[in-house]
Amino acid sequence: xxxxxxxxxxxxxxxxxxxxxxxxxxxxxxxxxxxxxxxxxxxxxxxxxxxxxxxxxxxxxxxxxxxxxxxxxxxxxxxxxxxxxxxxxxxxxxxxxxxxxxxxxxxxxxxxxxxxxxxxxxxxxxxxxxxxxxxxxxxxxxxxxxxxxxxxxxxxxxxxxxxxxxxxxxxxxxxxxxxxxxxxxxxxxxxxxxxxxxxx
Amino acid sequence: xxxxxxxxxxxxxxxxxxxxxxxxxxxxxxxxxxxxxxxxxxxxxxxxxxxxxxxxxxxxxxxxxxxxxxxxxxxxxxxxxxxxxxxxxxxxxxxxxxxxxxxxxxxxxxxxxxxxxxxxxxxxxxxxxxxxxxxxxxxxxxxxxxxxxxxxxxxxxxxxxxxxxxxxxxxxxxxxxxxxxxxxxxxxxxxxxxxxxxxx
Numbered sequence: 001x002x003x004x005x006x007x008x009x010x011x012x013x014x015x016x017x018x019x020x021x022x023x024x025x026x027x028x029x030x031x032x033x034x035x036x037x038x039x040x041x042x043x044x045x046x047x048x049x050x051x052x053x054x055x056x057x058x059x060x061x062x063x064x065x066x067x068x069x070x071x072x073x074x075x076x077x078x079x080x081x082x083x084x085x086x087x088x089x090x091x092x093x094x095x096x097x098x099x100x101x102x103x104x105x106x107x108x109x110x111x112x113x114x115x116x117x118x119x120x121x122x123x124x125x126x127x128x129x130x131x132x133x134x135x136x137x138x139x140x141x142x143x144x145x146x147x148x149x150x151x152x153x154x155x156x157x158x159x160x161x162x163x164x165x166x167x168x169x170x171x172x173x174x175x176x177x178x179x180x181x182x183x184x185x186x187x188x189x190x191x192x193x194x195x196x197x198x199x200x
Numbered sequence: 201x202x203x204x205x206x207x208x209x210x211x212x213x214x215x216x217x218x219x220x221x222x223x224x225x226x227x228x229x230x231x232x233x234x235x236x237x238x239x240x241x242x243x244x245x246x247x248x249x250x251x252x253x254x255x256x257x258x259x260x261x262x263x264x265x266x267x268x269x270x271x272x273x274x275x276x277x278x279x280x281x282x283x284x285x286x287x288x289x290x291x292x293x294x295x296x297x298x299x300x301x302x303x304x305x306x307x308x309x310x311x312x313x314x315x316x317x318x319x320x321x322x323x324x325x326x327x328x329x330x331x332x333x334x335x336x337x338x339x340x341x342x343x344x345x346x347x348x349x350x351x352x353x354x355x356x357x358x359x360x361x362x363x364x365x366x367x368x369x370x371x372x373x374x375x376x377x378x379x380x381x382x383x384x385x386x387x388x389x390x391x392x393x394x395x396x397x398x399x400x
Contacts, residue, residue: 024312026227111308111312111373156386157383159384168363171363180359187360187391
């Protein structure tokens with residue numbers, strides 16, 4: 001009789017997210033996942049299906065849980081401009097403290113899946129849409145409170161901030177130093193027409 | 201007696217670059233390379249070594265040939281601000297016309313190799329450094345000619361433009377529409393303090 005280890009599905013998906021964050025989808029082997037998730041190969045396939053299915057579950061959870069919580073926390077900040085720069089601060093902090101140079105699953109997926117896996121691409125597009133919607137909300141709030149000027153084009157600025165977020169996350173994976181990442185935060189402020197954070 | 205097909209090494213490396221640009225390093229198989237490069241497996245290994253060695257040769261050629269030529273062409277443009285926006289226009293044009301959604305080898309490598317392959321990471325870092333140096337040259341030239349203000353921090357703006365370039369290239373791989381990419385060009389202008397391209 002086969003012995004099946006009991007495990008919490010969410011815990012195990014979180015551990016799978018760690019594994020995929022370090023190596024990406026393609027370079028991660030089933031052996032890496034068995035080791036990192038602490039479940040045996042049979043349970044892995046029985047519970048999650050193949051590597052594609054598992055990754056889809058991991059990415060969906062990442063977007064619905066991790067991304068949603070992060071954006072909700074930033075939304076809850078009083079000053080809307082601080083919420084925007086807070087996202088760039090978080091990337092900066094992570095790049096300095098994370099020795100494993102984990103990638104953000106949304107950003108790595110945007111590069112890994114353009115030519116195949118339509119279902120994954122749709123999750124990525126929705127996640128980037130949520131990020132853009134967050135920027136739209138904060139820019140509108142900043143305009144309403146007078147923190148940024150009414151002349152800033154909300155949609156255009158929000159899309160540019162998405163590009164900056166994606167760019168800084170790629171650069172944060174080891175290619176560039178903290179100084180370069182701080183410049184990107186300054187650029188984000190320029191995009192929304194803020195010259196000096198201390199003055200708002 | 202083995203029959204060895206004659207081939208031009210540079211031509212074959214260009215074709216390997218195409219293959220890697222579509223699928224990335226990890227997802228590209230030796231079979232993909234044999235088919236795309238038009239050389240047999242034995243010749244491929246004998247001439248280029250393993251997949252890692254081949255990719256290193258491809259990336260080195262891409263940086264020294266393609267990137268160097270692109271930046272030299274932009275450097276040769278009369279108006280320095282146009283040289284900067286020209287890079288974003290090129291990404292926009294490529295994203296609309298390239299049905300295969302090829303990735304830029306420098307950007308995809310920045311995401312694929314953070315935790316392994318130190319030699320590849322070094323090539324990526326140098327390539328991003330060359331891009332930053334290009335922006336520094338054009339910003340300084342634009343300042344000298346009065347196209348942009350002297351108050352713009354050259355190094356900071358150049359680093360931010362690197363992040364925007366990387367970000368827009370990731371987004372251009374299918375996740376975002378042309379409108380989003382045009383916004384990034386507008387953001388690039390804001391980073392260098394230019395509100396309206398028609399006015400300079």
